[in-house]
Amino acid sequence: MGVEMTNCCGFSLKHGTIIIGVVQSIVAFMFLVLAAAYADNPHELIDISDPSIVPDLTVLKTVLIIIAVGSALQCLFSILLIFAAETNRPRLLMPWLLLNPAALFVYIVTTLIAIVYHTGTNNTIFIVGHLLFGFLVTLIVCFKILCVWNFYKHQRSLNF
Numbered sequence: 001m002g003v004e005m006t007n008c009c010g011f012s013l014k015h016g017t018i019i020i021g022v023v024q025s026i027v028a029f030m031f032l033v034l035a036a037a038y039a040d041n042p043h044e045l046i047d048i049s050d051p052s053i054v055p056d057l058t059v060l061k062t063v064l065i066i067i068a069v070g071s072a073l074q075c076l077f078s079i080l081l082i083f084a085a086e087t088n089r090p091r092l093l094m095p096w097l098l099l100n101p102a103a104l105f106v107y108i109v110t111t112l113i114a115i116v117y118h119t120g121t122n123n124t125i126f127i128v129g130h131l132l133f134g135f136l137v138t139l140i141v142c143f144k145i146l147c148v149w150n151f152y153k154h155q156r157s158l159n160f
Contacts, residue, residue, distance in 0.1 A: 005150040013151040017085040020144050021096075025078035032071035039064035073099060081148065090155035097148060104141045108134065 008016025038045050042060040077096040084092030111134040115127050 005147060008147040008151075013147065013154055014085050016147050017093075017151045018082055020147060021078045021081035021085065024144075025075050025082070028071045028074035028078055032068055032075060035064045035068035035071060039068060070103065074103070085151065088155055088158070090152050090159065093148060093152045093155075097145070097152060100141060100145050100148075104138065104145075107141075108138065 005013065007013065008020075011019065039061055042057050042064060045060065077099050080092050081096045084090065084096075111130055115130050118126055
């Protein structure tokens, strides 16, 4: 048993799923382009005025490549989400439904690691900001997953 939804923000589950797919594919494509561009020149992302805080550029480049690959998958699966909703093929929703909870888990873990890493004196605003922003992102992603999951269950019930 779970939360049963019949609509998604005032739209039908189908149209809500399509809107989620369109918005998420656009955002994922933007992240892909930015991460790929900065992976070629990672030094443009950091402020070199204080040499004590300059990270190893190979680590930064690796992180940017991982973000680019994840964004490419997110973009592909979001387009697949749109196609699945338009053609009423619930099996095509599964890649999106598997990737997004995994991505949310990774986001939560990395946010907690950043908070622990930066815990110290005079970092209260940083920690509170990360916690509030992380909570907001988690709520939004959970709502999207809930909408798509309910659309998936609805489509599966129609196909059987």
